[in-house]
Amino acid sequence: MTAPAVSGRELAAVRPSARQLAWQAMEFYGFIHFGMNTMTDREWGEGHDDPARFDPSALDADQWVTALKSAGMTGVILTCKHHDGFCLWPSDVTAYSVAASPWKDGRGDVVAEVADAARRHGLRFGIYLSPWDRTEASYGSGTAYDDFYVAQLTELLTRYGPVFSVWLDGANGEGPNGKVQVYDWERYFAVVRELQPDAVISVCGPDVRWCGNEAGETRPDEWSVVPRALLDAERTAERSQKADDGTFARLVRSDDRDLGSRAALAGHEDDLVWYPAEVNTSIRPGWFHHPAEDAEVRTVEELFAIHLRAVGGNSCFLLNVPPARDGRVHDADVAVLEQLGRRIADFKDRRIETTMTVSTDELPVLTLELERPKAVEAVVLGEDIAQGQRIEHIVVRGRDADGRWTTLGEAHAVGHQRILTFPPVEVDTVTVEVREARDTPVVARVAVIGAAS
Template sequence: MTPPARWSAVRPSARQLAWQAMEFYAFIHFGMNTMTDREWGEGHDDPAAFDPAALDADQWIRALKAAGMTGVILTCKHHDGFCLWPSDVTAYTVASSPWRGGRGDVVAEVADAARRHGLRFGIYLSPWDRTEASYGSGSAYDDFYVAQLTELLTRYGPVFSVWLDGANGEGPNGRRQVYDWERYYAVARELQPDAVISVCGPDVRWCGNEAGDTRPDEWSVVPRALQDAERIAERSQRADDGAFARLVRSDERDLGSRAALAGFEDDLVWYPAEVNTSIRPGWFHHPAEDAAVRSAEELFGIYLRAVGGNSCFLLNVPPARDGLLREADVAVLERLGRRIEDFRARRVTATATVSSGTAGDVATAWPGRGRMPWRRDEADPLPGVRLAFAGARRIEAVVVGEDIARGQRVEHVVVRGLRDGRWTILAEANAVGYQRILSFPPAETEAVLVEVPRTRDTPVLACVAAIGATS
């Protein structure tokens, strides 16, 4: 099947482009559940239980920045309904707690700390509220939710992400709330037009699990039906346990190939994926999990597959009851940041030649995007970029990135290495998108050839880089 030209005409918005370039950022789950040692609170816990006396948002942000993260999303309110800011529409907030003498505002402290350290700030506001009496009543609860959303989007400066999930339970009247998603989206668009609306939203798609698992090929151009928020709601976590964070589903492994898009040719959207998981088994801090912090190597592997697989990586790091990140988490984040920096620093200096046209700056752009991407001539039967080294080099990965402002076009990429006059295949993949990191056993090569044998339109590459092996 020849792909219709309009497939490559599906393009990201400016907010989606800015989000994709962030690559790696944090979730902070913190609140009443932290104090009660639960994942899902039932609501109505005594606000006096919230008193994180040592809370230090700068400590949180320094640790996230050390890991190489570019932003942070705070759980401003989880399903239990306790608000980390002094909301005007409920008394169930930090203003009713002893913390900071009832004058504290966790949202403000985290937003301010993020700005001080150069990270962008985002919010999570649970649509399910197990304390609010109007939940399940319809428009009255929508009014309540929109009031809180408005507070968060007008009091704390620029927001890069409004992160929504489909958590949904019964209200006091025994009814489930039917969320007015379109109204929520309209408020976010009006108040924070540069923010992406994620997961139960039109801008960023959930990868489908909370284990950090990634697809073999991730496509950003997918059927519009994937934006159906209710479908995501059906697959959201429904139990108070840490097992959900390690659950990997094997279905829906292909969302955007030619075969997957057959029948949807006229109803496609740009809907890129976010890979999310937690540094611990649970999303909130639990003392019993202090010895179960994931290793930097495991997280680096997820980073390579997510950020190197046309996705962004959202890693949850939960502070403890006293308001501080535990040293085990901080140490892992620091090691992870060093691992990422080391990987980037091993980019091999190379001279680029191309099969047609001019190479632009594709060989020097990474990490980052080239200002002069390479676009092959229309008549070029087998587009390719060759990276020549000063001498034989051992390499273990090649990074390829498209200029996604012009769509996602590459459908197959092959990486070959040159040794003693012979080319051998080192790696190959299908989807590329914003960035694809193709890893392979270390190989000694004099040059690398990146070929694009199948595309949806003229390929436009923003970066091509070879990564040297560690030994």
Template sequence: MKLNQLTAVTPSERQIAWQQTEFYGFIHFGINTMTDREWGLGNEAASLFNPQKLDADLWVRQLKASQMQGVILTCKHHDGFCLWPTQTTAYSIASSPWKNGEGDLVKEVSLACQKHGLKFGVYLSPWDRHEACYGSGKAYDDFYIAQLTELLSHYGEIFSVWLDGANGEGPNGKKQTYDWERYYETIRRLQPNAAISVCGPDVRWCGNEAGQTRDKEWSVVPIEVQDLEKIAEHSQQIDDGKFSRKVTSGDEDLGSREVLENYEGTLVWYPAEVNTSIRPGWFYHEAEDEQVRSVEELYQIYLNSVGGNATFLLNIPPNPQGEIHENDVQVLEMLGEKIRQLQEQTIIQQGTLSYSSCLKEVRLTELIQGEGNVWQSAITDQKPYLQIEWEKEQTLQRIQLQEDITQSQRIEAFSVYYYHNHQWKKWGEGGLVGYKKILELPTVQTKGIKIVFQTYREFPTIKKLNLN
């Protein structure tokens, strides 16, 4: 596989928009919340659903405090209970006492997201343990398409349709062979800007629910990777309480040039999402109130995912009354403060930018803002570097780099040097960059930073950098 074949693979506009969301929330909520289970059987009474203190606007504000940019709601989990008044089944909140059967939780969350400037996404489980026609083939696909159509037609712009591959038995003891292509066609037609995640062509699962990340996460991978999560026999089919912390990432290296050297198939842009829960379970359980993950652990997952060419989807499950527990809220607030510090604008506003070469003139302000010209080294440049110097010593502790992924993923390894006492000293090193690389390093006092790119797939590009 030639290097120019690797860099010829680029993301779609919807994939770029999804990656720019960076950090967003999952809300697992429904019948399971009321029964203290992870997976319902599909025969729980709809009358159990009656969260008296539910405030969707507050949910969204609490998630936004953590610097999340979007929310995905579990509109229907495997039990089949729908959080909107669907016309496809009586098994929905319309049959519950909540708001006298007049409520629409999907609408409330979507409107709250619109109000507070967050993107809204939907999770609709293909597996349905309640629906009698599950396992019947086309009849169930018709049913599922009808539900998709409702969700994608009445709740505004959808940024993500999250499809997991769980595939167990329905109430008739049969399993369904999902018509994925038909599902995709419906989504593309009704929400052309929505990324189809996990069991879809736009976004891949990182391979585990534990928050584990690969050391190097490649977006350019063999097309066969798109089918891994859709294989029914590989899907999760039991609730054993261990899956959410099990690391089953498969191959650690999906897209290095060494792995792809002898690959003769088709390559696709298929970036990774890291999804995990703030608690051991995905739905709320009172017994887990003291098992909320620490801000330090979640911050590290953030650095490794958002700062490692992936996105971070963090689940926050409300309790049976419809409230997010104070322990979760406190951690979200602290996490938000740490992420805000990451997002602070660079302290180097008046520095001097220099480089080994450049295809097109670029100013430091353009790189700081991530707008305007992109730095690209000359094709013939054998030792490309970027260098920034300023007059007075400043304290630095991190560097963030972003490639121009419209020109693919190119950088494979780089080193960072800082200028002190009239000499350049090694500060740190990183591997691939992709959409974003965040390096937190030992604090230094310096008058300059030099980034040297050692290995790359054709000439490297940098769209944005930040020092703070």
């Protein structure tokens, strides 16, 4: 069926901001869920737990950050406050924080320790501040709670140096007065823009789009140019987790599989935005550490497959790694992260040197000639997304030593990076044919990856 007539040049004219470009280049970073829930063995605490329960005996932020860096991550986002309301920093507007705990005699600051450790190890730092607070009495009251939330947001954005991401989910439930807070999202966004203009606002925010599940699943084609309606924070909140149960983390919906093809954008041509995707999941079944899950850490094979699909599917990959009650990442998680880092590095190191020629046609063909026939298993392609997302269909073909051509893979969306994998095949030439495009393609990189020995 012929796609509706949508102007390709208009679609290609939608471009990312500088903050979105910098974020996309990070590709892979970590989430740290840690707090009162870690101490109580919960996922969603109900609030009001005794601060005396927060007393990690060996908290080591350098160990956390080192574990993430070993996997190849470029940043870390900390759950500074989860839904229970317990703050990992000494907030001026609530007594429910580390300042009321016995940890470091009430003089500790987990946010400061993680921010400092990230800087020491060359990772960027981000914050998560739950909009839902099950301890704060003003929750559900309207402006008074917005004032409270903005005060905490301001503390986090002014005390701990540069922030690359403010990660906002849509959790929303009844407060102590039985009311549900209607969040003033635009006010929150304005505070971030004023205090940390380089930070992306993610998920319930205008810069980075949630992929739609927490299982690590990815769409066949991920587009960064989508209808503006997807920016609606309340829409995202409605599709977010609503209850403290274990089913949502592995739930994958079949709807919304195509958000940005020409057919999907028909009728929205005059109201499009650059809103790229982030794939998020946890290394364990839960987001917080639970001793019962120490034998359920995801394997390196599963994590590497998610990494290839996400980072190789025009998305960034956010992987949660929850420290244990003593304040250290468990040995099982550390071991898998180190293995994952080696697997990712090995994949990159298997890039084969080629001689490339490019046809001068309107829709180019990139021809990559190997010095001699070699077994290959992937092709990596990336656009210069500062010029928009232009490629709509590519076909990758390989020629064997006898001159026979075989189709190795094809895709529609490319964007920042597309990794096409296929069973190992020996070839001496690989072509990447651009079959459809929204405007003249601007290819930033292309590589052939040799098969693992």
